[in-house]
Amino acid sequence: MAPIVSIRNLAKTYGNGFQALKGVDLDIKKGEILALLGPNGAGKTTLISIVCGLVNPSGGQVLVGGHDVVRDFRQTRAMIGLVPQELTTDMFETVWNTVSFSRGLHGKKADPGRIETILKDLSLWDKKDNMLRELSGGMKRRVLIAKALAHEPEILFLDEPTAGVDVNLRREMWQVVERLRKGGVTVILTTHYIEEAEEIADRVGVINHGELLLVEDKTALMRKLGRKELRLELAEPLGALPPVLAPYNLALAEDGGALIYEYQGEAEQGRIGTLLGSLAAQGIEFRDLSTRQSSLEDIFVELVGQRA
Numbered sequence: 001m002a003p004i005v006s007i008r009n010l011a012k013t014y015g016n017g018f019q020a021l022k023g024v025d026l027d028i029k030k031g032e033i034l035a036l037l038g039p040n041g042a043g044k045t046t047l048i049s050i051v052c053g054l055v056n057p058s059g060g061q062v063l064v065g066g067h068d069v070v071r072d073f074r075q076t077r078a079m080i081g082l083v084p085q086e087l088t089t090d091m092f093e094t095v096w097n098t099v100s101f102s103r104g105l106h107g108k109k110a111d112p113g114r115i116e117t118i119l120k121d122l123s124l125w126d127k128k129d130n131m132l133r134e135l136s137g138g139m140k141r142r143v144l145i146a147k148a149l150a151h152e153p154e155i156l157f158l159d160e161p162t163a164g165v166d167v168n169l170r171r172e173m174w175q176v177v178e179r180l181r182k183g184g185v186t187v188i189l190t191t192h193y194i195e196e197a198e199e200i201a202d203r204v205g206v207i208n209h210g211e212l213l214l215v216e217d218k219t220a221l222m223r224k225l226g227r228k229e230l231r232l233e234l235a236e237p238l239g240a241l242p243p244v245l246a247p248y249n250l251a252l253a254e255d256g257g258a259l260i261y262e263y264q265g266e267a268e269q270g271r272i273g274t275l276l277g278s279l280a281a282q283g284i285e286f287r288d289l290s291t292r293q294s295s296l297e298d299i300f301v302e303l304v305g306q307r308a
């Protein structure tokens, strides 16, 4: 199936000469949830802004549903909903009016039934007559999403949907995103929270210094780059590793009281059996064992050299 968004060799140099994007290639599949991870200033907002037609690219091309975002701006913009980080609307306006107005802004005919469905889906129906200033932080965020959905876009961009919100609200937002996906919307979100990507994304893209370092299916990424660790608590401490164990990637920890085997991929995992056999042959007994898998956070730090 043709990608719903196709980005080729996309570059952006701002007026002051700063190169915010340096030749990004990315295909976004219809119906997926893609999380873009990257530290501050990596270029995430610039990328989203170009796809949404808010910033002009300096080079390359973006197609949305086969249309060029610069040449066919109206068509591509109609397909996209953008959820910014903050509400900039009049706080004295009601939820109903705010969301209905957004639909009108995109040149769509009024459709009260549609607005009602959106507000109900986002659990905002009983607040429809409230002014925005009367809403909680979580409700305001949901209004942002309702506004972005008012013109029935196929693609939704969420710029840091849960920045600065508490854990409960974050979980609530994740559920909203999941429901949207079930409704067939393609969702692209930027985030600083690795656990957010780990929790809800189908694919993860990592951006740093204007370059897309990788984009990969989340599970495959974890399998490919994720390291695992097997830890054996020894019955008797060892003074040094016996030479026969040298071929294994083993380390002796805590005054010889534990052995740590670090491995990656299925081949190295397959050697655990022979490792245990070698230990038994050496008369090395263990009293407990545990495993640990590196998280997406560990993988990110390894790639980018800093935390998100």
Ligand SMILES: Nc1ncnc2c1ncn2[C@@H]1O[C@H](COP(=O)(O)OP(=O)(O)OP(=O)(O)O)[C@@H](O)[C@H]1O
Residues within 6 Å of the ligand: 014, 015, 016, 018, 019, 020, 038, 039, 040, 041, 042, 043, 044, 045, 046, 047
């Ligand atoms: N209008 C502009 N003029 C000059 N430089 C800009 C402009 N907008 C953004 N930049 C710079 O481009 C770089 C990328 O910014 P961008 O907002 O895309 O990053 P980001 O990954 O979204 O960061 P954050 O996570 O902090 O939102 C930053 O160094 C920023 O200072």
